[in-house]
Amino acid sequence: MMERVAIVGIGCTTIEAAKRTQNYPELVYEAVKAALEDAGAGMDAVDNVVNTTNDFWDGRTISCMPVGGVSGGADKNISGVEGDGTFGTFYMMCRILSGNYGTGLVTAHSKGSEGKEVAPLITNSAFDPIHARSLGADMVTACALQARKYMTTYGITEEECALVSVKNLGNALDNPRAQRAMKLTVADVMNSDMIASPLKKLDISPISDGAVCLILSDERNAGRFRPPPVWLKGVGFCCDAYQLGDRNLADCKPLEMAASKAYRMAGIRDPRKEIDVAEVYDAFSYQELLWTEGLGFCERGEGAKLLASGATQREGEIPVNPSGGLLAGHPVIAGGMYRIAEAALQIRGDAGGVQVKDRVKTALAHGVNGLAGQSHCVWILGND
Amino acid sequence: MGKRAAIVGTGQTDHKSIRRDVNGQELIHEAVTRALEDAEMTIDDIDGVVIGNMDHFEGINYVDCWSIDGSGGYLKPVMKLCTGGTTGTTLAIGGYNMVASGMFEKLLVIGWEKNSESDTTGAIVTATDPILDRGVMAGALAGLAIEASEYAAAYGVTPRDAARVSVRDRGNACNNPHAHLQKAVTLEEVLNSPLISDPLRLLDMCPRTDGACAVIYAGESCAEKICPQPAWVVAATNRHTYSRFSDIKGQTGMVSLSRAAEELWQKTGIREPLKEIDVVELYQPYSWGGLKWMEDLSFCGRGEAPKLVWDGVTDMEGECPFNPSGGVISTNPIGATGLIRCAEIALQIQGKAGKHQVPDVRLGLATGFGGCFWSDCILYSKKKPE
Numbered sequence: 001m002m003e004r005v006a007i008v009g010i011g012c013t014t015i016e017a018a019k020r021t022q023n024y025p026e027l028v029y030e031a032v033k034a035a036l037e038d039a040g041a042g043m044d045a046v047d048n049v050v051n052t053t054n055d056f057w058d059g060r061t062i063s064c065m066p067v068g069g070v071s072g073g074a075d076k077n078i079s080g081v082e083g084d085g086t087f088g089t090f091y092m093m094c095r096i097l098s099g100n101y102g103t104g105l106v107t108a109h110s111k112g113s114e115g116k117e118v119a120p121l122i123t124n125s126a127f128d129p130i131h132a133r134s135l136g137a138d139m140v141t142a143c144a145l146q147a148r149k150y151m152t153t154y155g156i157t158e159e160e161c162a163l164v165s166v167k168n169l170g171n172a173l174d175n176p177r178a179q180r181a182m183k184l185t186v187a188d189v190m191n192s193d194m195i196a197s198p199l200k201k202l203d204i205s206p207i208s209d210g211a212v213c214l215i216l217s218d219e220r221n222a223g224r225f226r227p228p229p230v231w232l233k234g235v236g237f238c239c240d241a242y243q244l245g246d247r248n249l250a251d252c253k254p255l256e257m258a259a260s261k262a263y264r265m266a267g268i269r270d271p272r273k274e275i276d277v278a279e280v281y282d283a284f285s286y287q288e289l290l291w292t293e294g295l296g297f298c299e300r301g302e303g304a305k306l307l308a309s310g311a312t313q314r315e316g317e318i319p320v321n322p323s324g325g326l327l328a329g330h331p332v333i334a335g336g337m338y339r340i341a342e343a344a345l346q347i348r349g350d351a352g353g354v355q356v357k358d359r360v361k362t363a364l365a366h367g368v369n370g371l372a373g374q375s376h377c378v379w380i381l382g383n384d
Numbered sequence: 385m386g387k388r389a390a391i392v393g394t395g396q397t398d399h400k401s402i403r404r405d406v407n408g409q410e411l412i413h414e415a416v417t418r419a420l421e422d423a424e425m426t427i428d429d430i431d432g433v434v435i436g437n438m439d440h441f442e443g444i445n446y447v448d449c450w451s452i453d454g455s456g457g458y459l460k461p462v463m464k465l466c467t468g469g470t471t472g473t474t475l476a477i478g479g480y481n482m483v484a485s486g487m488f489e490k491l492l493v494i495g496w497e498k499n500s501e502s503d504t505t506g507a508i509v510t511a512t513d514p515i516l517d518r519g520v521m522a523g524a525l526a527g528l529a530i531e532a533s534e535y536a537a538a539y540g541v542t543p544r545d546a547a548r549v550s551v552r553d554r555g556n557a558c559n560n561p562h563a564h565l566q567k568a569v570t571l572e573e574v575l576n577s578p579l580i581s582d583p584l585r586l587l588d589m590c591p592r593t594d595g596a597c598a599v600i601y602a603g604e605s606c607a608e609k610i611c612p613q614p615a616w617v618v619a620a621t622n623r624h625t626y627s628r629f630s631d632i633k634g635q636t637g638m639v640s641l642s643r644a645a646e647e648l649w650q651k652t653g654i655r656e657p658l659k660e661i662d663v664v665e666l667y668q669p670y671s672w673g674g675l676k677w678m679e680d681l682s683f684c685g686r687g688e689a690p691k692l693v694w695d696g697v698t699d700m701e702g703e704c705p706f707n708p709s710g711g712v713i714s715t716n717p718i719g720a721t722g723l724i725r726c727a728e729i730a731l732q733i734q735g736k737a738g739k740h741q742v743p744d745v746r747l748g749l750a751t752g753f754g755g756c757f758w759s760d761c762i763l764y765s766k767k768k769p770e
Contacts, residue, residue, distance in 0.1 A: 025627070054439075054445070055438070055439035055440055055466070056439060056440075056445045059510065060510050060511060061438060061439070061440045061468070061507050061508055061509075061510045061511040062438070062466075062467065062468035062511040062754075062755050062756075064466070064467055064468075064624075064755075065468065065511055065624075065627055065755050065756055066513065066627055066628070067627070068624050068625075068626075068627045068755075068756075069626075069627035069628075069631075070627070073624065074623075074624075074625050074626070074627070075623065075625065075643065076623075077621060077622055077623075077647075078622065078623070078624045079465065079467065079474055079477065079478060079622075080465060080466055080467040080474065081463065081464065081465055081466075082436075082439070082447075082448070082464040082465065082466045083446070083448060083463060083464050087463045087464075090463070091463070091465070091478060091481070091482070093485070093487075094481050094482045094484075094485035094487055095481045095485070096485075097386060097484075097485035097486060097487065098386035098387075098480075098481045098482075098484035098485045099386030099484065100386065100481060100484065100620075122445060123445065125443055125444060125445040126444070126445040126446045126449065126450065128450075129443070129444070236461070237461045237462075237463070238459060238460065238461055239433075239448070239449060239452060239457050239458070239459070239460060239461070239462040240452075240458070240459070241452060241453075241458055242449060242450055242451075242452045242453055243453075253459065254459060257459060258461075369446060369448060369449055370446045370448070370449030370450075371446070371449065374446075374449045375448065375449050375462060
């Protein structure tokens with residue numbers, strides 16, 4: 001029988017387009033302080049630290065260096081993960097399950113505003129330097145290809161994708177942490193500026209500033225903290241092939257594999273029935289449709305129908321992104337850890353205006369690394 | 385409680401200044417293939433991949449995703465760890481924790497760097513705080529030169545003492561077919577080599593190398609089936625004390641290494657490291673570290689390292705050989721460098737180190753150095769931990 005790890009402290013900054021008064025270590029400091037306060041504990045309760053960073057987005061080599069001190073890690077065992085915060089959280093869970101540590105603090109942040117002008121260059125650097133970079137490919141154009149492939153394969157329309165933005169930006173109206181909250185119609189999304197066909201401005205998440213911190217604890221210590229523990233019940237991650245041409249972009253096999261591992265670990269057989277709420281990585285509107293299919297909430301190609309049925313609305317059978325998701329604010333690298341934080345707040349009943357119902361037993365959080373969802377991490381959180 | 389974990393296979397590339405014959409993915413593939421061959425496994429046996437390097441050296445973002453064709457991570461869990469110079473030992477500690485957690489049984493851990501594709505100093509400069517540090521402490525050399533100067537002033541240590549370390553390691557490298565620089569040097573050659581940053585001379589310093597290292601960690605349920613002599617992890621500790629170079633206090637030794645070592649000795653019950661540990665692979669990017677850092681590790685008292693080194697205690701035939709592989713001063717593919725320290729200790733424990741084998745190794749220490757004077761320590765053992 002595996003030992004268990006719980007989230008016992010959550011700290012999030014608000015997500016904003018540009019937090020001009022704070023540099024990125026100061027953002028992390030704010031999230032760390034908030035998480036400790038939420039946990040009702042001081043740094044002395046924490047025996048190790050993992051910071052999740054990215055040298056390109058931070059514009060710093062050894063991007064974990066500036067956040068070592070502000071995360072309280074100066075005199076503790078400490079490590080650094082590069083990639084989405086869901087992966088950083090995984091490493092912290094492993095450190096605790098190894099028996100080497102009892103309570104750990106994990107952070108992720110984004111100061112996207114400082115890299116916004118060069119964002120296409122940042123994601124262009126993820127492409128093959130010889131064949132693809134010179135074409136000017138970046139995250140948005142890669143995802144435009146994926147959107148087109150997905151829409152063609154399953155006969156999905158731009159309007160059906162636009163409905164994701166309508167739902168999520170509407171949900172964000174009740175989330176004080178969200179950057180972008182709008183009451184939209186499908187026509188508004190359709191009429192927004194074309195960025196890379198078929199993706200329009202309101203199909204695309206903004207680049208944001210924000211930091212998040214989670215405090216994780218083993219079962220023995222979980223009771224020492226103020227909030228009820230939110231248990232990490234299952235996790236899986238999986239990576240697809242690298243070259244876009246080696247992948248079927250309408251497919252999401254690595255997500256299916258990651259989800260199936262997480263479900264197996266958490267004992268979930270019927271995700272649509274057993275999961276009460278999901279926070280998925282909707283960096284682009286169409287991705288929420290594609291990912292809900294990969295997560296097994298519906299059959300392949302049925303994501304738009306699932307949305308149209310109302311099932312993924314906040315009051316629906318399986319609410320997806322009640323917080324507003326990434327379309328309402330996308331602090332890259334921290335994006336997936338915000339999903340974990342939002343899912344955990346739902347379980348605690350602390351999600352405020354975006355709370356889906358009184359009693360959330362099981363929640364899903366999802367993070368992505370790489371281009372057009374090359375690598376996925378799926379978490380199942382539970383209240384017992 | 386967690387599971388015990390061990391290194392069951394290692395693979396290193398042919399380390400060189402410039403590997404024009406391979407791209408980054410192919411370099412990684414070379415190390416992975418050799419590690420799998422060493423463990424007599426195939427990629428299908430591997431249930432996860434952890435990889436690390438320093439992004440700006442090659443200018444590749446999301447390396448965990450980019451490296452799939454070389455790492456074999458297709459449709460496997462893959463993640464990236466990175467902490468600058470300590471990346472290699474961060475990977476080794478990460479691999480250990482992930483297998484000890486029970487989440488993986490057989491984990492492939494890869495460190496790599498193709499330094500020839502970078503402007504190393506240009507990339508390292510951005511590690512420093514743009515406002516407080518960059519104007520005065522940018523690059524890898526300045527901090528080391530200050531440390532050496534302070535150490536020399538405090539204990540009367542001379543450049544000749546440091547050169548003795550360089551002579552030792554560069555001599556050892558001649559017995560390691562994987563070493564990048566395999567050329568023995570004399571004291572006079574070190575002392576007469578070009579001055580780079582006073583008191584550091586060219587032959588006091590590590591090179592920059594193209595290279596990769598892969599190790600396979602296995603859990604206690606299968607390690608002994610895969611490998612007759614696994615290299616078990618006893619404990620791992622680290623400290624990344626400072627976040628800015630301007631925070632570093634002089635005259636106090638490398639705080640991170642002292643504190644990480646203190647915790648390691650306390651966790652493992654080791655009282656006399658020099659007597660109890662059989663071999664050390666010290667992440668020693670410059671000769672002076674081979675003196676001062678022995679003291680920070682409590683292998684001897686303050687100011688006593690030069691005498692031990694001159695007496696041959698750390699030579700191949702000595703009581704506790706340091707850097708039988710030739711160390712970092714001979715081979716330095718940055719993201720792999722720390723992991724090579726661990727792979728070399730595993731080879732020593734397995735008795736597979738060939739011409740640079742130290743006899744009868746029971747306990748071996750690997751360390752990592754990087755970032756803002758940061759330190760990692762990992763202790764490996766021949767005997768399965770209790």
